[in-house]
Amino acid sequence: MTAPIVELEHVGFRQQQTEILADVSWRLERRRHWAVLGPNGCGKTTMLRIACGYLWPTSGTVRRLGEELVDLGRLRRSIGWVAADLAPRIPADELAIETVVSGRLAQVGLRRLGELQPTEADFAAAGELLDAMRCGELAHKPFGVLSQGERQQMLVARARMVDPLLIVLDEPCAGMDPGVRERFLAWLEQLAGSPTSPSLILVTHHVEEIMPSFESTLVMDRGRIAGAGPTAEVVTAERLELLYGIGVQRLERSAGRLWPIWREA
Numbered sequence: 575m576t577a578p579i580v581e582l583e584h585v586g587f588r589q590q591q592t593e594i595l596a597d598v599s600w601r602l603e604r605r606r607h608w609a610v611l612g613p614n615g616c617g618k619t620t621m622l623r624i625a626c627g628y629l630w631p632t633s634g635t636v637r638r639l640g641e642e643l644v645d646l647g648r649l650r651r652s653i654g655w656v657a658a659d660l661a662p663r664i665p666a667d668e669l670a671i672e673t674v675v676s677g678r679l680a681q682v683g684l685r686r687l688g689e690l691q692p693t694e695a696d697f698a699a700a701g702e703l704l705d706a707m708r709c710g711e712l713a714h715k716p717f718g719v720l721s722q723g724e725r726q727q728m729l730v731a732r733a734r735m736v737d738p739l740l741i742v743l744d745e746p747c748a749g750m751d752p753g754v755r756e757r758f759l760a761w762l763e764q765l766a767g768s769p770t771s772p773s774l775i776l777v778t779h780h781v782e783e784i785m786p787s788f789e790s791t792l793v794m795d796r797g798r799i800a801g802a803g804p805t806a807e808v809v810t811a812e813r814l815e816l817l818y819g820i821g822v823q824r825l826e827r828s829a830g831r832l833w834p835i836w837r838e839a
């Protein structure tokens with residue numbers, strides 16, 4: 575049996591007397607896609623940074639690929655992280671395909687690379703990847719002219735250039751208008767359903783962004799796991815009320831997604 579990508583056992587994280595995470599146990603199997611939900615400041619990013627080897631827990635155990643100690647450099651290369659602060663750092667005039675290629679060299683901004691230069695094979699691989707991800711027509715557009723959804727697509731493609739086991743998407747839909755968001759989510763759903771997709775973790779504040787392929791959801795609340803398991807069981811009106819402190823009339827299911835109808839505040 576293949577070892578899970580990450581297992582957290584009773585993980586805690588304290589920073590200057592403040593308990594940021596407590597007793598977090600979670601297992602991320604290969605080829606499973608998870609949504610991670612929870613209010614601002616509940617510890618989602620901290621937990622994922624620990625899972626991916628960017629932070630050390632102050633208690634508990636983390637196993638990655640079945641081992642407590644793995645080559646962290648290798649591990650980090652096998653995990654892509656698509657965070658909100660990445661897109662603004664990409665030069666506006668850089669071509670989308672250059673942005674994608676820069677993922678192979680783990681750099682932001684291809685023209686700043688200096689001696690480390692991509693090869694023709696890197697460009698060919700990026701072109702194939704974009705075609706396979708149905709984004710080939712964006713390859714020669716400057717990154718700066720792309721829509722927010724297209725930018726996220728390029729950042730996911732960029733993360734895939736090193737063939738990672740896992741990609742963390744940290745609030746990818748923040749700031750998107752509804753049309754851009756829906757097109758991006760439909761594209762993400764198609765990626766998630768493809769047999770060559772890495773495991774995906776979607777961090778979001780919006781339940782309706784959890785597409786059907788994200789069959790599991792982890793809910794965090796004040797540094798602890800409030801629920802983890804099948805999305806339909808874990809995401810309930812009662813739980814959303816507790817998490818966000820605002821009433822939920824009902825959760826409507828449409829096209830395999832859950833849509834909260836909030837009560838008036």
Ligand SMILES: Nc1ncnc2c1ncn2[C@@H]1O[C@H](COP(=O)(O)OP(=O)(O)OP(=O)(O)O)[C@@H](O)[C@H]1O
Nearest residue numbers: 589590592594612613614615616617618619620621
């Ligand atoms: N290095 C640190 N030192 C002190 N406090 C920290 C540190 N890192 C995180 N925190 C605190 O830990 C809590 C959890 O932060 P974290 O970024 O993990 O939450 P989050 O759930 O990802 O939030 P958001 O949804 O707003 O992105 C916050 O209160 C934050 O201020």
